[in-house]
Amino acid sequence: QVQLVESGGGLVQPGGSLRLSCAASRSINFYAMSWYRQAPGKQRELVARIDSSGTTSYADSAMTGRFTISRDNIKNTVYLQMNSLKPEDTAIYYCNARLSVNYSYWGQGIQVTVSS
Numbered sequence: 618q619v620q621l622v623e624s625g626g627g628l629v630q631p632g633g634s635l636r637l638s639c640a641a642s643r644s645i646n647f648y649a650m651s652w653y654r655q656a657p658g659k660q661r662e663l664v665a666r667i668d669s670s671g672t673t674s675y676a677d678s679a680m681t682g683r684f685t686i687s688r689d690n691i692k693n694t695v696y697l698q699m700n701s702l703k704p705e706d707t708a709i710y711y712c713n714a715r716l717s718v719n720y721s722y723w724g725q726g727i728q729v730t731v732s733s
Contacts, residue, residue: 619643621712621724628730634700639712639724641693649715650688650695654708654729661711665697702731 620642629635637652649668655661665686667673675681685698695712712724 619645619648619714619722621714621722623710623712623724623727626710626727626729628732629702630733631703631731633702633731634698635702635729637697637699637710637712637727637729639695639697641695641714643693644690645688645693645695645714646690647716650686651713651715652686652695652697653711653713654706655711655726656705656708659708664710667695699729702729704731707731 622640623637625635625637647669649666651666652664653661654664663676664680665673665675665684667686667688673686675684683699683701688695707730709726710729711726713721715721
């Protein structure tokens, strides 16, 4: 079992920045770590992923330019730096740790609201 706790969300104006953190209860060295988000009335969608070797990928080109995922295996923490935020980025953001199909864990989610 891996417990994941997200932090760093909140209310930010359009064009602003936030850095989300996801702290794990144990070593995540071998886990692929991801950030997902779910906006009201929409399905949960992948935002960004970083594998155990540090290779990153993003859901689309718009996120590649504005979001950066990173990991600190010493601190057992994954980050999502979000810049140039837009109202459409408003959602609950979830952290996921995945070792395999049978070993996938979710955090409780954290609200990000982009509004003036």
